[in-house]
Amino acid sequence: MSTFPGDVRFSVLDRSRTREGEDAPQALRDTVRLAQEVEALGYHRFWVSEHHSVPGVAGSAPTVLAAAVAAATTGIRVGTGGVMLPNHQPMVVAEQFGVLEALFPGRIDMGVGRSVGFTDGIRRALGRDKDDADRFGEQLGELLGWFTGDQTAHPQVHARPAEGLRVPPFVLATGEGASIAAAAGLPLVIGDLRGRDRLLAAVETYRSGFRPSSWSAEPYVVIAGTVAVAETEAEARRLLMPEAWSLAHSRTRGVFPPLVAPEAIEELPMTEKQRGFYESGLSGHLYGTEEQVAGALEGAVKETGAQEVLVTTSTYDRAALSESYRRLARAVGLTPRARRSLPA
Template identity: 65%
Template sequence: MKLSVLDRSRTRTGVGHAEALRETVEFARSVEALGYHRFWVSEHHGVPGVAGSAPTVLAAAVAGATTRIRVGTGGVMLPNHRPLVVAEQFGVLDALFPGRIDMGLGRSVGFTQPVRRALGQSDATDFDAQLDELLSYFTDTARVRAYPAVGRHVPAFVLATGAGAGVAAAHGLPLVIGAFRGEEAMLEAISTYRSTFRPSSWSSSPYVVVSTAVAVADTTEDAWRLLVPEAWSMAYSRTHGEFPALRAPEEILAAEMRPRERQYFEESLRGQLYGTPTEVRKAVEELRARTGADELLVTTSTFDRTALLASYRHLATLFPAHP
């Protein structure tokens, strides 16, 4: 099973947005050396704790700093962009870094209503139609030619939010689905995707990428603590309406959480994989057996960047890349 990385360019206490972006680029260089298959960046707007707001720009910086690893987006959110512009951006990326660019596409909308208004979003956005239009620029079947995208094959992936699994199947595209959706919902979506998949020029058979946080450390407790900062940040966002910078787990665990915040904190930790190398190997193999995943997209964020890289190093050792 291929191992890949999604990095959200999270800020940390004492570390601002500019440094978080530079850390993302350096992190990509590190995981490339460990043999990871892809390195994707995300799109968030108006979120204080996340520096990644322009994924194609950041992807260009990552691709320029690396040599082998595939680089892409997880993903570009089509409700925020015109398909022509997205096609042109990925066309430029592929022209500069041929054969290394992925086009991960999603349908999530802005975090708050003011952000959605600033992005010019509409409730009537038709993701299926936007995806059709975007792909047509690469196949040269659109009414307008998108240079330099015309004739280029940039692998496209659909992020499974809402009806995303069905859309991916209908267009014959690989599916990216989060294990955090819940076990039953995830397995149902994967089953629907495989049973309704229509082969296309983009993909001849179903391809499933499962995304989840994975933390590996010398002890189970240390691995769990790696997940605490992001879980707390998610809980805080749901109770306060904004993502804070990541804090050290010691600070979080020493502070008192309100009951609702505690509930969200515990929910955020469910379904994530953590433990010693032996425990994580077993957990990943079980996840692969349940889902039939072709690839694992690791989404771990934490306060301690050194410990984070060590976790990714442990995981790469457990599932080494093959030529």
């Protein structure tokens, strides 16, 4: 079994995917339960995401969901992967994370990204425009200023209780965002593991341009991607089928649907175009037995020099998903965490 350096961390991002025949409230409750499971397994962080008007994703309000996760856990760090800053006013984001940090001190992470709603209708509903993403660097600076008290966009205005608190910020990025993270002196979360050349180029851009800040003295890289572990390689690949089909469906029909069982996918007639997207959705991820995945992850960490791996796996069978995380924890040598009593 491969072993990792003790300072490499492993964390989980859950997108609160819905399953066929399951409603959104159930998906959110299952996200909270999954957080409890991965906490016990020894994972470092548990993050939740932001999606709007997506039929297959229940997670639309990540700071609210993070509060529920933090309340149901005791030791794991909790945060967002991420809040899409162009969708929000930076002051409101600061206030929300300030409240989280005040309630759960020392356990909250603030992951932010630069995406906006992916359709014109969603952007109009959010009161945003596609061009708002171009202001991400400016918004990020304002957001951090609400915590330090140094923001100048709104004189004599204060974000309470955020001002004076330290909530670790992370930038979720593809290529361009790596430069923004470097200039701001913040940790970088980047994926996915399938586009290795592009990933390595972005990491190099980040490290070469990094400017130490009061938030981070040196570069910190989190690589993100899908990882599936099972007893056999074939079973692990099968775990990827529901998400791959959902992606193919969205690319050809414009709707990102709930996950369906692999057995149902095997019976589906697919057009040539759908088949192409489906096969592409299955390729390049890290999957296999514990030994195979440990070796592949060891290689990815060595190539990128990453200090942390953020796993984002989704599948139809929740029991199989939990088992995948158990196997992964064993494969990379995580130490189970003793559960403390929740506050009264």
